[in-house]
Amino acid sequence: MQVCYGPLFGQGSDSTSFPNNVTFRQENWVPLEEPSTATEMFDVILCLSVTKWVHLNWGDHGIRSMFHKMYRSIRPGGKLILECQHWNGYARRKKLTPAIYKNYSEIHIRPEEFPHYLMTIGFEDWQTLGVPYHSQKGFRRQLWCSRSLFLLHVIASSLPKAG
Numbered sequence: 001m002q003v004c005y006g007p008l009f010g011q012g013s014d015s016t017s018f019p020n021n022v023t024f025r026q027e028n029w030v031p032l033e034e035p036s037t038a039t040e041m042f043d044v045i046l047c048l049s050v051t052k053w054v055h056l057n058w059g060d061h062g063i064r065s066m067f068h069k070m071y072r073s074i075r076p077g078g079k080l081i082l083e084c085q086h087w088n089g090y091a092r093r094k095k096l097t098p099a100i101y102k103n104y105s106e107i108h109i110r111p112e113e114f115p116h117y118l119m120t121i122g123f124e125d126w127q128t129l130g131v132p133y134h135s136q137k138g139f140r141r142q143l144w145c146s147r148s149l150f151l152l153h154v155i156a157s158s159l160p161k162a163g
Contacts, residue, residue, distance in 0.1 A: 029066045030058050044079045045070050051111060052085035056093060059103040064117070071121050080123060084111040 029047075047070070055063045070080055087110050094104035109117055115126045 029069055030054055030062045040073060041075045042073055042078060043075055044081065045074055046081045048081075048083045049085065051082070051114070052090055052093070055107060055109075055111075056090060056096075056100045056103055059106055060109050063109060063114075067114075067118055068121060071118075071123065080118070082114065082118075084114055087111055 024046075029050075051063065051066075054066050058065070074080060090104060090107070094101050119126065
């Protein structure tokens, strides 16, 4: 289910300039099956505090599917801003359900490996934006930013779908 918030300050006379051109959307980014049509394109995708839950609920397949959907949904040269939970935080939640425990025990891609994996699918120029301060130590997580690689977007969009 998709929920949309925005623009930030209501409709202005010029809805194409900042801040009237900024909207926030909440939706499920773990596709259960590959889409048959093109996805909507965004300039920036902001992914905060969800990678652990995607990983625990859908395993490596879910995290890879989410990252691929993000790549397909970012305009060439667009940005992905990503905050990943630490691996030790996964262990604290692994016994919530039997399915989560099974997924946890089968995870091979650890959060610290996400930037490398994302580069293999077409993101580049990884930068660490820093670690924002939070009163709770568990929420002090590194923010990463990457740009989608234009050439791979063009190649990927021109390849036939596997069928």
